[in-house]
Amino acid sequence: MPSRRKRVAEGGLRGRLARLLAGWDEALRVGQEAAVRRELEEADDLFLLLCFSESFGLPNPASWHTLELYPLMLEEFHEWHRRMGQERSPLDHLRCC
Structure with missing residues (x-):
């Protein structure tokens, strides 16, 4: 059985490591x-x-699948166009500001 001193030394080494x-x-x-x-x-x-x-104005092959994501992505779209340096939405029909 290891002594208490040896166990403390090993614990200290393990802690340092x-x-x-x-x-x-x-x-x-x-x-x-x-x-x-x-x-x-x-x-x-x-x-x-x-x-x-x-x-x-770009064709989207997955438009049917992404259509239901629009309401969820609106806030992220707002953050995106602000990050791109545009104060207002670049899309006329999509008002997020």
């Missing part, structure tokens, strides 16, 4: 968070373009 690994993991994530966030925004923009492509 866990903190070291957590710090290493955080250091690796810092540079990648912005890139991942940018990729997610680009994917969201592409999805919005697919949903609202007929409104922009």
Whole structure:
């Protein structure tokens, strides 16, 4: 049976190792968070373009499937056109502001 002193020393080493690994993991994530966030925004923009492509005059092969998403996507569309630097909705028939 290990002595109390040995168990405390092992716990301290494990704790230090866990903190070291957590710090290493955080250091690796810092540079990648912005890139991942940018990729997610680009994917969201592409999805919005697919949903609202007929409104922009582009043929949409999936218009029947995306039609029921319009009410859910209205708030996200508002955030999107604000992020693109447009104060008002670029679509005349779609008023979100």
